[in-house]
Amino acid sequence: MPDSSTSKQVRLGLFVVVGMGCLLVILYLLGRQQNLFQSSLPVQADFRNVAGLLPGNNVRLGGITVGTVKDISIINDTTVRVSMSLNKDVQPFVRRNAVASIGTDGLVGNTIINLTAGRGPAPAVQAGDQLPTHEKTSIDAMLATLDVSNQNLVGITAGLRQVTDKLNDSKALWELLGNEQLPADVSRSVRNAAAASAQLNAAATDVRQLTSGVRRGRGPLGYLLTDEAFAGQIGHAARQLAGTSDTLAATLNGLQRQVQSGGGPVQTLLTDTTAARQLRQTMGSVAQSTAKLNQSMTALQHNFLLRGYFRRQARKAACEKARRARDSARLAH
Secondary structure, eight states: OHHHHHHHHHHHHHHHHHHHHHHHHHHHHHHHHTTOSSOEEEEEEEESOOTTOOTTOEEEETTEEEEEEEEEEEEETTEEEEEEEEEGGGGGGOBTTOEEEEEESSSSSOEEEEEEOOSSOOOBOOTTOBOOBOOOOOHHHHHHHHHHHHHHHHHHHHHHHHHHHHHHHOHHHHHHHTOTHHHHHHHHHHHHHHHHHHHHHHHHHHHHHHHHHHHTTOHHHHHHHHOHHHHHHHHHHHHHHHHHHHHHHHHHHHHHHHHHHTOHHHHHHHHOHHHHHHHHHHHHHHHHHHHHHHHHHHHHHHSTTTHHHHHHHHHHHHHHHHHHHHHHHHHHO
16 A cells, blocks of 8 residues: 555656656747747837737748747837847848838738848848838738729729620621621722832832932933033023013113103004004905915815825825824833
C-alpha cells in the first residue's frame, strides 16, 4: 500500500513537471513570436485606415516576418498611428525610406503590415523613426467601384437589348442581309474604287513628272517658265506694246481735238449730211454691182466653154480642204 501511494505521487509529480515544461515552451514560443525575449527596434507609421489590423499581427519585409504590431492609437479623425516592434537583427536591411502598407496574409488571412524598400539610398532605420506609408485600395472602395460598374453594365445591357429588339423588328435590315446581289455589288464598287485610285495615282505621277520637267526647263511650258531670253523678249514686246498704246492714245486724242474743233475729215464724216447721203448711195451702187457680178459669174459657170475650168477649180479646192483636215487631225494626235 505505501509503495502504491508513493508511485502515484511520483507520477503526479512527473505530470506536473512535464506540464510546467510544456507551458514554459509554449510561453517561450509565444514570447519569441511577439519579440519578448530578444532586443527589438520600435518604429511607427501613420495610416488613414488600418482595415482590421490588430496588435500582435506580423510585420513582413519581402515576405519574411521581421516584427510585430505593438500598439494602434488614433491621433485624429484622419490619422491612425501604428507602433511596430522590429527585430534588431533586420535593422541593416530596413531603410528609412521603406514604405509601409497594409495587406493580408494570403487571400483571407490576418491583416499584416508589409514593408517595401524605397527608391534610392537611405540610412538604416533607427528607434522611433516614422516610416512613409502607402494607402492601397480597400475592399470597401473596390466594392463601391464594382457596384457603380454593375449599374453602368445594367444600363449598357438595357441599351443593347433595345438595339437588338429594333434590329430584330427591322424588315429592311434582314432584306438587306438576305440580298444575294449585295456582295457582288459591293465587290464591284470596291473594284471600281481601286481602279479610280489607280487612275488617280497615275494622274499624280504624270503631274509629278510634268512639274519635274517644268522645273528642269523641259517642254514648252518649262521653256516658257524658265527661259530667261524668252522672258526678256516678253518684256521687250510688252514695252513695245506700251509704246504703241501711247501712240494710239495720242492719235485718238488728236482726232478728238479735230472733232471738237470742227475741222478735218472726221468732222465732215460725222456731221455733213450730204457726205453721209453720198456715202450711202455709193455703198448701194457697190452692192448692186456685186450682185450683177455674181449673176455674171454664175452664167459663166454654166457656159459650156468654161464649165470644165470651174470644175477643175472646185476639185482642187476640195482636195486642198481634205489635205488641211488631215494635217489638223495629225497635229491633234
